[in-house]
Amino acid sequence: MSKPEKFKITHKGESEECIECQDKEFCDEVCIHFDAVAKAKSKMPELDTLFSLAELFKMFGDTTRIRIMCALFENELCVCDLAEILGMGQSAVSHQLRLLRTANLVKVRREGKSSFYSLDDEHIQKIYTMGLEHILEERK
């Protein structure tokens, strides 16, 4: 037997050969379930879509930002209001609002000296609600 630099295939799946190198016995990888891997790979969205998705959820992945969005479910609020609600400094809140604005999760309405923030669309509440359901179900 030759091919000393390759490994013996331990899991081949239905096709009984490596889909990468078309080899029936040896391959660069071991322990690969080729069919399952191929299926998963084919159904996977573009990498930049998944990157955007991660960026979106990252916005929900911070307690301060979650609290901001949660507060905005009720009314539109200005930066001072949010700072008061969260018990945090104006600057910290403003920085987080900038992130939420950049991610198109909140929108601003200027009125005199104040900036009033509100949620951009209903998807945000849906995502939030879905997450909350999961949490509450987990606690049972």
Added chain:
Amino acid sequence: MSKPEKFKITHKGESEECIECQDKEFCDEVCIHFDAVAKAKSKMPELDTLFSLAELFKMFGDTTRIRIMCALFENELCVCDLAEILGMGQSAVSHQLRLLRTANLVKVRREGKSSFYSLDDEHIQKIYTMGLEHILEERK
């Protein structure tokens, strides 16, 4: 006029006085819309609930973990399979799987030398789908 250390209330809302200090003209804070703030505060869930929620979304807020979950939509997969799909090292994948396991987003099934991972419940797909809808709608 006394109360030099307090600020004049610039926004009082319907109640026309500060709900905190019951003062009609001066308060420790400025630019607070008292009614809106009170409403938001009263509807806000417990802080630890929002913390858990942030922890949950944090799991979705990383491209590697999103890709792992996405791959597991199709079939259960072992660590090697996931490493192959993601084009990453076994250790990196294993570390992320540990996080997902701790957060109860994936479960493991041991079979011989391999560990097969799968999604814990349908909430995960719902959250993922809701996020994806938001992304795609945004791109229009």
Added chain:
DNA sequence: ATAACATATGAACATATATTCATATGTTGG
């Protein structure tokens, strides 16, 4: 125009997080 206010933002700092490397644990076949 100037002062007071509301917000935004750059820089600095501390903390959190993801990946890699090395190694430990656990399983199977000879």
Added chain:
DNA sequence: CCAACATATGAATATATGTTCATATGTTAT
């Protein structure tokens, strides 16, 4: 038991992120 394999994990490192401080920008009232 031993070797090969699959996975898990601790430590180290690099990077990302959140908050604070100081300050800039923009608005309103006098």
